[in-house]
Amino acid sequence: MNLLLLEPSDFVGEDRVILRDRRLTHLQQVHRAEAGDRIRVGLLGGLMGEASLLRLAAAEAELQVRLSQPPPAKLPITLLLALPRPKMLRRVLQGVAAMGVPNLVLLNSYRVEKSFWQTPFLEPASVREQLLLGLEQARDTVLPQVSIETRFKPFVEDRLPAIARDTLGLVGHPGEFPPCPRAVDGPVTLAIGPEGGWIPYEVEKLADAGLTPVQLGERILRVETAVTALLARLF
Amino acid sequence: MNLLLLEPSDFVGEDRVILRDRRLTHLQQVHRAEAGDRIRVGLLGGLMGEASLLRLAAAEAELQVRLSQPPPAKLPITLLLALPRPKMLRRVLQGVAAMGVPNLVLLNSYRVEKSFWQTPFLEPASVREQLLLGLEQARDTVLPQVSIETRFKPFVEDRLPAIARDTLGLVGHPGEFPPCPRAVDGPVTLAIGPEGGWIPYEVEKLADAGLTPVQLGERILRVETAVTALLARLF
Numbered sequence: 001m002n003l004l005l006l007e008p009s010d011f012v013g014e015d016r017v018i019l020r021d022r023r024l025t026h027l028q029q030v031h032r033a034e035a036g037d038r039i040r041v042g043l044l045g046g047l048m049g050e051a052s053l054l055r056l057a058a059a060e061a062e063l064q065v066r067l068s069q070p071p072p073a074k075l076p077i078t079l080l081l082a083l084p085r086p087k088m089l090r091r092v093l094q095g096v097a098a099m100g101v102p103n104l105v106l107l108n109s110y111r112v113e114k115s116f117w118q119t120p121f122l123e124p125a126s127v128r129e130q131l132l133l134g135l136e137q138a139r140d141t142v143l144p145q146v147s148i149e150t151r152f153k154p155f156v157e158d159r160l161p162a163i164a165r166d167t168l169g170l171v172g173h174p175g176e177f178p179p180c181p182r183a184v185d186g187p188v189t190l191a192i193g194p195e196g197g198w199i200p201y202e203v204e205k206l207a208d209a210g211l212t213p214v215q216l217g218e219r220i221l222r223v224e225t226a227v228t229a230l231l232a233r234l235f
Numbered sequence: 236m237n238l239l240l241l242e243p244s245d246f247v248g249e250d251r252v253i254l255r256d257r258r259l260t261h262l263q264q265v266h267r268a269e270a271g272d273r274i275r276v277g278l279l280g281g282l283m284g285e286a287s288l289l290r291l292a293a294a295e296a297e298l299q300v301r302l303s304q305p306p307p308a309k310l311p312i313t314l315l316l317a318l319p320r321p322k323m324l325r326r327v328l329q330g331v332a333a334m335g336v337p338n339l340v341l342l343n344s345y346r347v348e349k350s351f352w353q354t355p356f357l358e359p360a361s362v363r364e365q366l367l368l369g370l371e372q373a374r375d376t377v378l379p380q381v382s383i384e385t386r387f388k389p390f391v392e393d394r395l396p397a398i399a400r401d402t403l404g405l406v407g408h409p410g411e412f413p414p415c416p417r418a419v420d421g422p423v424t425l426a427i428g429p430e431g432g433w434i435p436y437e438v439e440k441l442a443d444a445g446l447t448p449v450q451l452g453e454r455i456l457r458v459e460t461a462v463t464a465l466l467a468r469l470f
Contacts, residue, residue, distance in 0.1 A: 002455045072453040095460055138454035182417060218307040219373035220237045225330055228460050229467035 082194035097134025317429035332369025
């Protein structure tokens with residue numbers, strides 16, 4: 001945790017915060033904080049700054065907070081991701097939040113196993129927990145918007161064209177395609193497939209919606225690695 | 236597993252292979268392979284190609300193998316990594332092998348916890364297992380060289396200058412440094428610090444050995460994410 005994230009409900013006064021949950025445990029056990037310590041904090045959805053730890057007891061911590069700095073800029077991207085397997089999903093959500101992706105669409109695809117949609121890790125509280133871990137890691141305060149699209153065709157036909165309009169639309173796909181561009185200016189819509197890749201029908205439908213296939217070399221990367229590699233290359 | 240890796244000891248004839256270990260289980264349970272299936276294979280340290288599954292029994296599989304293609308090129312890099320925590324180490328080793336890093340040095344640093352050096356995941360068999368998983372994922376046959384340097388100063392003073400000579404030497408470090416370059420030509424020596432970063436003394440010693448500090452933006456990334464992001468940006 002490189003940033004202690006606060007919520008409006010933590011405030012007991014204009015600049016006073018009381019913590020009692022996992023953040024208290026973290027201060028005690030990982031940070032090994034002591035009264036007087038200064039800690040980087042951020043208000044969820046708001047500014048970042050510093051807190052003084054006024055009091056650290058077994059059951060609660062009291063902090064005095066000064067918020068002054070804006071969070072880091074987000075990347076100008078909407079990321080469409082074929083729903084990864086549950087274990088990978090959690091890490092992908094953390095990574096996406098840490099890298100500064102503001103909009104994530106988890107999408108169905110022919111090669112997404114049906115059982116993946118049943119995972120408790122897709123429940124809003126679980127998604128939010130992983131996103132918060134990513135924000136705490138990277139020092140950001142703004143949660144990405146995550147939407148869940150269980151039906152490929154209606155989403156890609158009816159909604160994707162409007163999302164992709166006036167953006168550089170890309171679909172990551174191995175094969176004889178141009179390499180993914182580097183250091184682009186302006187907004188991007190990027191679709192990354194499941195393990196095993198998109199099927200040709202899906203690539204065609206994504207292309208109809210404005211997304212051009214690009215590849216990232218011969219090596220087959222895990223989804224979380226591919227996401228990081230493509231974002232690092234694009235921005 | 237996107238590539239079934241074979242070793243010389245698996246061969247019972249010039250083009251015949253018998254498998255009995257985890258690769259057999261994988262063929263049975265994950266691949267759900269059947270006699271007649273064609274499977275991508277590679278000879279560890281050698282060529283890649285295709286195999287026909289001649290026979291799949293409970294206790295062994297027999298394959299006929301044709302090897303024809305070279306493995307993908309490695310990245311021209313020596314990666315120095317402050318030893319990550321054990322759980323992260325395994326994923327980093329997989330990722331490094333998958334991305335095509337040929338030389339990895341796991342290095343001590345002031346902020347590496349002493350206990351990390353005691354992990355069984357540093358034992359050669361465990362390191363090799365993770366590297367093989369990375370090769371199988373990415374479709375490569377050549378194991379990276381991994382060396383373990385438990386003493387920062389002698390390594391950086393006595394051995395690093397020769398490694399870094401005639402390469403672009405970089406040390407990833409947050410702060411007021413130039414951004415990491417993109418799409419470089421030629422060989423690179425890159426040092427990535429521990430959680431919490433290198434201490435100033437270490438940055439100075441790395442600079443004396445020929446490595447210039449570069450940064451990757453305001454966001455603090457986990458080590459495995461930083462490794463992927465820096466490699467994707469450099470190459």
